[in-house]
Amino acid sequence: MEVLVIEDEAPIREFEVTYLRDAGYGTIEAADGQAAVELFVEHKPDLAIIDINLPKMSGLNVCKAIRTTSTMPILIVTARDSDEDEVKGLSMGADDYIKKPFNPNVLVARVQALLRRHDRTRRRHFKGLVIDPETMSVMKGGTSITLTTTRFNLLLALASHPRAVLSRAQLVNQIYSDPSSHFVYDRTIDAHIKALRQSIETDPKNPQFIETVFGSGYRFIGEPEK
Numbered sequence: 001m002e003v004l005v006i007e008d009e010a011p012i013r014e015f016e017v018t019y020l021r022d023a024g025y026g027t028i029e030a031a032d033g034q035a036a037v038e039l040f041v042e043h044k045p046d047l048a049i050i051d052i053n054l055p056k057m058s059g060l061n062v063c064k065a066i067r068t069t070s071t072m073p074i075l076i077v078t079a080r081d082s083d084e085d086e087v088k089g090l091s092m093g094a095d096d097y098i099k100k101p102f103n104p105n106v107l108v109a110r111v112q113a114l115l116r117r118h119d120r121t122r123r124r125h126f127k128g129l130v131i132d133p134e135t136m137s138v139m140k141g142g143t144s145i146t147l148t149t150t151r152f153n154l155l156l157a158l159a160s161h162p163r164a165v166l167s168r169a170q171l172v173n174q175i176y177s178d179p180s181s182h183f184v185y186d187r188t189i190d191a192h193i194k195a196l197r198q199s200i201e202t203d204p205k206n207p208q209f210i211e212t213v214f215g216s217g218y219r220f221i222g223e224p225e226k
Contacts (some may be wrong), residue, residue: 001025001026001046002026002028003020003027003028003046003049003111004027004028004036004045004047004049005020005028005030005048005049006029006033006036006049006050006054006062007030007051008031008032008051008054008055010031010041012090013102016049016104019104019105019108020108020111030216032055032056033054033055033056033057033058033062034056034062035056036048036050036057036062037057037065040065040070041131045072046072047072047074047115048074048075049107049111050076050094051076051077051078053079060088063093063094064093067093073095073096073115073213074093075094075095075097075098075107075111075114076096076097076098077102079099079100079191085097094119096110096113096114098110120133121134124156124160125225126222126224126225127189127225128140128208129200129222135155136149138155138199140200145199147196153174153175154171154175154192155196157171157174158171159177159220159222161219161224162219162221163220163221164220171189171217193212
């Protein structure tokens, strides 16, 4: 995951970058709004942290420029007493804000939360299959596929962890909002997988998307669309 850090004050920018890198994120740095937009176009980061008061182009205009082509999460940084900037930033498409001075651990936590939220709603594109969590819809080769809520959640759980083997117990935890209220036999998951394959696979006996890992569970093997 790569974060675009846009801050004209070098000590604050370095402070943010240090904590983000310690948390495992890659970073790209910009000291003014114009450079930020250019770096965004070039690198396509996963999230941007934008200070409102920037030279050459304001943080609000940077936010607006990014929103014309991207839905990536944006976190704006505002002055402590600037409620107006928060309102303007959110209206320009920012997802959250944090006020100076801030605890760097809170900054990292906000970044993590925004990325988790964005990933849950991000459309997944695979060769021959598109999964849209926001509309709970699936397209196979341009044709809409109707799935029950349980089977959609099952497909999304697998597709959100490509190539990873998920046990039946893990899938139960993923597809039910309160797993403790559902007693689910292994064969129930197997039945849902069988029905899911009938819906999305061209040849269910030779699956291109959902593979059985005998003795362990299932994994999603769809090829990402580039």
